[in-house]
Amino acid sequence: MNGLKDAGHLFRFAGLFVVAFLVFLLVRGYVVPKTFGQYGHYRGAAIGEIAQHPVKFAGHQTCEGCHSDIADTKTKGAHAHVNCEACHGALFERLPAPAQPKGNLYERFVALIVPPAPPDAPLLLHADDPATVTPVKPDTLVLCARCHTASAAKPKGFPQVDPAVHMGGVPCETCHNPHSPAMGSDAAASPATGGAK
Amino acid sequence: MNGVVGFMYPNEYALQWSILIVLYPFITGLVAGAFILASLERVFRVEAVKPTYRLALLTALAFLLDAPLPLQLHLGHPERSPEMYFTPHATSAMAMFGYVYLWYLMAVLVFEIWLDYRRDIVILSQQSKGLLRVIYKIMTLGSNNISERSLRIDDKVGWIVTLIGIPSAFLLHGYVGFIFGSIKANPWWSSPLMPVVFIFSAMVSGVAAVMLLYMVTTRLRKLAIDMRCVDTIAMYLFYIFIIDFSLEMLDLIHRIYEADESFRSLDFMVHTRLLIPHIVIQICLGTLTPLVLLFLTQVVHFPEAVRKRLYVLSGCLALIGIFAMRWNVVIGGQLFSKSFLGYTTYKMEMVSREGLLVAIGLTILPLFFLWALVKLLPPWPEKSLHQVAAGD
Amino acid sequence: MNISRRHLLILLPAAAVAWKYVEAGTPEASPNYQMSEHWWGMLINIPKCIGCGNCVRACATENDVPDGNFRTWVERYHVTDTNLTTPEVISPDGGKEGFPVAQEDAGKYFFVPKMCNHCADSPCTQVCPVGATFISPDGVVLIDQTYCLGCGYCVQACPYGCRYLHPTKHVADKCTLCYHRITKGLTTACCEACPTGARQLADLKNPNDPIHEFLKTHPVQVLKPQMATGAKAYYYGLDGSVR
Incomplete structure (x- = not known):
């Protein structure tokens, strides 16, 4: 009994570890993203977010939907396999980025350390609005x-x-x-x- | 094109890892080395080095507190670094960092220091006043038990902690070597010897640093340097240095003899961009010179004053040599293209987050930590507890 | 035969349905795009590449690649017949604006488009300390840029120099194999813009992908096979001097 009493301070130190560990578990449960580990050791939702990036090159099949006359001309010639956007480029315009909502306290604190990247501007594609986004004839x-x-x-x-x-x-x-x-x-x-x- | 010679993959022009990443293995090396020196007294009962025991522990703690700072400053998003704890990736050598660091800091160093100082802390908590009293009170964790029996338990537990601490110190620094040694894409790093070389160079730098700190602090306190202690440390420094140098040469000779696909490129680099830092500073100035000096102190009986000067000189040169070694590993490993067709230049910034000034600050910072720790927990053995207890 | 076009005509109606789910951020829920049904790679046909730089420009446009970094780039090799192992390589601005005119001399020239190899045993995902980069179930090496620390370890681990740290986002960045396009049934921006068909997206799990005809009948090689990364960018007509 005396031995335990004289080792009491060691249990206090161990207690610190236990408390720290419990706090860690609690915080961990709160901050680890919900989809982490869904497919592997990463955030599963990231796949969907990356897949959501805007498309700029509409793809030749989209062009051909309207410009079937050009497509017909092309199929007969040596440029049959050269896709439209290989020469014309992606036809889009960047719209002004909407004002960013002011971040919460944590986000504003982080911005002090790491300057946030400018937000991505929304896009308007020629394929979506051919009247507004007009192509320039290549030289x-x-x-x-x-x-x-x-x-x-x-x-x-x-x-x-x-x-x-x-x-x-x-x-x-x-x-x-x-x-x-x-x-x-x-x-x-x-x-x-x-x-x- | 901005310091690029030959062909580099276009994403390789700029170096990813700056001087801060050079600093990091240097600082953890000092931690590991200082701890190993402390364990000499504790576990291997080398009584001669006793005067440095507590100083070595506090030095290790001071540098360990500094160690994550260069990493944090280097990260693109330091605020995300807790992810290392929350979702460590089992296949990543780097993911271990957080846990190894915490284990070493809390379970080994802080615990051992706490056990060793507990009697002092309890006594100080009763004698000091104001804020200090509160700090000491907190450090006692509310237990004032300093009975003979409890101190004997502390001593035993402390011995076990040190015993666990030695492999932990090896782990802390060996894994830093593994971070580099396991990158198969980089032939300058990729080597199974890397962790071992890192451990021994860490011991060299840590032992040299504690030796210097002991001599400087003793001089500052206007006391006589315990020559038996310093002689013993210098002897250990010499032997560890020989092992370290042999391993590094083994690695070098192996590379030269094997002469694999990367050899021409690396050979060219060592003869041009790394000539000064690698051949001149690391090998000639920082390794061979102190080795010869230490060898002389082992075989020739110099008078005390000469020995002291030789120890200080070789200790400083060893630190320079080990820093150069870290530099050559980290920076050298990024100067050549992975296509083996070209070389780039490291342009060190001055005042940016990863610049030279920050690096110098982070090198000096642990000395302030050490100063604060020494004030809080005086490591001097001659100022014994009984004097403290008697009101000094 | 227009491989990509025929391929896409098959996939197009399906893609429209899939798009709804992709937009909702749950492509895995899409009945038409099942990650488990694809295993993406790339076929690069070196004799077809003319070094025009279309792919580099298209990639930079499609993915907002910062100046001075490259998700894809083109190298021009010059190998003389007297020294077959030490090539002279150039890639001015990643080949973005093409290459200077070369004169006939004692040697051969060829262009090598480079990009992320989307390795099946990728060293870059192996070393990520937090799980911010990963191989998706359909075989694309991706980066979760909201989770990346920006430590740069993956950049060091890639043997091919395909990764970089994004200068304003401060996270690792690299080719996504236009994941936002291929999950919608489109081909990648670089393939779309390549005038000669030197690059072709390859679905190694889909037996209907015409790429299998080519792979069955032609010798192909990956870059740095000694690295054992399971690279899935297959090169046809690769010279031994290419690194």
Whole structure:
């Protein structure tokens, strides 16, 4: 009995550990995200959140839904497998970001240590609102040169020209229809106009 | 292109781990080394080093309190660091950090210091006044039992804690080495020897640091340095240093002889960007020089004054050498491309969160911690408890 | 044969239904997109790549990749016939604006598009201390950026240099294999923008994916196979000098 009494202070120290451990368990139960461990050692809901990121490249099938005339021209030519957005890019506009609600006390404290990243601006896609988001016609002198400028580094079978020798500053679409580039093809007579039906 | 030579993967230009990550293994190394020195007296009954026992424990605690700070400052989101405790990832070497740290801090160091100082604390709690009295009262945990029997129990438990503490100190620092040694993507790090090299270099730096601290504090208190104690520490420092150096050379020779796919790239790096920090500072200045000096003190009978100076010099050089070793591991491991075709440069910032000033501050900070701890819990053996009890 | 297009025409109506669930943040509840039915990878056809940089630009646009970092990039190799193991490699700004014109000389040139390999035994997810990066049940290596500490350990662990710390978000960032697109039946932004079909999304679990015809009949290789990462970016026509 005396032995236990003289070791009493050790139990007090151990008691500190037990209390700390219980507090830890309590806090842990509160702060660990609910979906953590759903599929593995991570927050399951993160998958859904990542899948929600906005799409900017609409995909050629979306374009073809309206621009079926261009799609028809394309399928006949050498650019049949070049998707629309490879040349036209993703057609979207960034809308002004809505005002961020002021964070709670904790969030404002964290912002002092780690400056928060600016919020993502909402997007408006050409595919959603073709009247507002209007495409800019690409400059063929720049656009075509990206792929077709001759270089020893490019695969030998790939069609390539020296821009200075080949056309001397004349825009490519004067002779070639970008949607079906072979010269003399009937499409070349009506240069790329595009436009939704 | 901003310090890049040859080809690097475009995401590799900037280094991810800065001088703060150099500091972290350096500081935990001091903790582990200081604790091992303390355990020499406690477990292995090396009576000669007794004057440094309490100082070594307080040094370990002071540096351990500082150790997580460089990590916190380095994190992109320090506020999320408790996740390490809440959802530690079993396959990550780094996830252990939180638990190893807490275990070592609370279950080993704080517990051992508390056991060792309990009698002092109880006496001080009765003698001091004001705020100090409250602090000491809290530290007694409400138990004033300092009977002969309870102190004997404390001593026994303390011995067991130290015994557990030695592998814990190895664990604390060995795992830091494992964090680097287990990265197969980086040939400069990837080596099973890494944890062992880290442990022995930690012991070198910790023992050297306590030796220096003992000599400096004794000088400051205008007392005579216990030469038997310092001689013994220097002897241990010499032997540990030999093991450490042999391991590092073994690693180096193995790499040179095996000459795997990364060898040319690493060899080039050691001959150019790492020439000064690795060959000159780490190996020549920080390892070979102190080794030779310590060797001389072992075989030649120098007078006391010369020995003291040699110990101070070799202790300082050893600390510089070990810091250079951490630098070469952490920074060196990020200077070459994982394509083995190019090299980048580390541009140290000055005043930013990961800059040089912060690093210097974090190196000095543990000395303030130590000063506060020494004030609170005087480690000097000659100021015995009986004097304290008698009202000094 | 337009592989991606045919593929997508099959998937499109299904994707519309799946979208509802994806939007609700519960793609796993979608009857049309079952994570367990997919195992995503990528096929990269080196002889088809012309180094135009379309993929790099498209990726940067689609995913708001910060300047100076890359989720995908293109390297140009130049290997001379007298020194086959030490290539001369360039990747100016990740190949975003293409490459300088090269002259014929004693050697071969080729382009190597790089991206996250979505390794099945990925070293980056292994080392994450908190479980902020993971392999999704459909085989995509993702990052939970609301949970990441920004410690940078995963960046160190990736043998391919595919990860970086986002300069303003202060968390790890990398290719998601356009997870927000492939779960809706679209292909990735880089594949969509590639003019030559040098990159193709591959669903290794879906036997109807035309990619299987190619994989059955062509030799493919992964990058740094000695790393045993289970990389799922398969390269056709990969030269031994590529690192």
